Amino acid sequence: MSLQQPLTYLFVPGNRPERFAKALASGADRVILDLEDAVAPADKVLARESIASWVASLAADQLDRLLVRINDVTSPCHLDDLLWLQRTPIKHCMLSKCELSEQVAQVLEHMPPGSRVLPLIETVRGVLAAPAIGRSPGVSRLAFGSLDYLLDLDLPGPGFALDAAALAVAMASRAADLPPPVAGVTPELDATQVQSDLTHARALGFGAKMCIHPSQVAVVREAFRPDAQVLAWATRVVNAWQAAATPGAIQVDGRMVDKPVVLKAQRILSRAEPTA
Incomplete structure (x- = not known):
């Protein structure tokens, strides 16, 4: 496992093509073109078309910095995402609400050889299956979706139960010899809150963070930088x-x-x- 890994993963809605290049130039190590939560059902087709059109013109090194977050296996959009994915040159995919190692294998069947999947663990089933998911061929690292996990377990907010799940994901990553996992987003744009969330995540064994706005990228990168x-x-x-x-x-x-x-x-x- 390399010591040097991506620290920042910036989301951009798949139906906002005017933001794609800006996200790539934001300083984020990786850009996640989102087909899931950020895109309304009526806009899914447009989002896929926008992404496919844009990535066709990218250089190989730019393409390697991109992931596409696809809808989870229970979504009616999941199969359409997979069929679309196999027609693109995209080689990095984030799978929402991953709960089984077999789901990773299914995604990879629709991607070019050598592709990688970043499973997003967001449910109790996903946390319990994290060791098996982490050992799946083609997994680059794990990510933990803390907001959806709170919803799945009907938790009132952050606390011991959320920390226990996050730690389980970090331990599964280490046991599978993966890089430290990616922490969930901070909904607030306040830099102090972003830094506080990251400090807490690092104490639980996380080594990167998802961002929802370009302004968060520099905050996260600076927080990771040793004095x-x-x-x-x-x-x-x-x-x-x-x-x-x-x-x-x-x-x-x-x-x-x-x-x-x-x-x-x-x-x-x-x-x-x-x-x-």
Whole structure:
């Protein structure tokens, strides 16, 4: 698993083509063209047509930064999404309300070879199946839809029950050797709230965040960026480890450092670099 992973996933409605290029230029690591919640049923066909027309003109590196969120398997639009998907060059897909590993396989059957799926875990069934979903071939990482999970379990708001589910998704990701999962959206545009939500998600093992507005992208990226003092420490650790004549424990700043600490330092440095 690479240390350097996308940190920001920006949603843009699939029926708003005038926003597509702006989203790609927003600084977000990945852009999610949405065919689900952001698009009314009457606009689904138009959204698919708009996306297909736009992606046809993109370079390969731009196309690789895109995902399409399709409707879940219980939606009457799901099959239409799959049939449409197989006629596009899109190779990254987010599956809404994923609850079974077989659902991932079904999506991949309609995509080009080498495609990847990002399952969005939003229900109790999805959380319970997260270990199996995470081990499914073709899964890039997991994401947790906290707002829909609150609705599924009829929870009044954030709290222990939501945290327990989020932690279960993070543990399933780690057990499957996937990157840390992607945290759900913050409905508020207030930067302080976005940062607070991300800090909480990181404490539960998450390593990226979905955004609903370009203004949130910079806030999330800055929150992930280590401060200068931490970066300096990580640099000293990695440099000392690389300079050591033999592998094993070394001393940095008067403290013993072994391999787990070095790995932590490498992860810190990777967060300070731009993502691919």
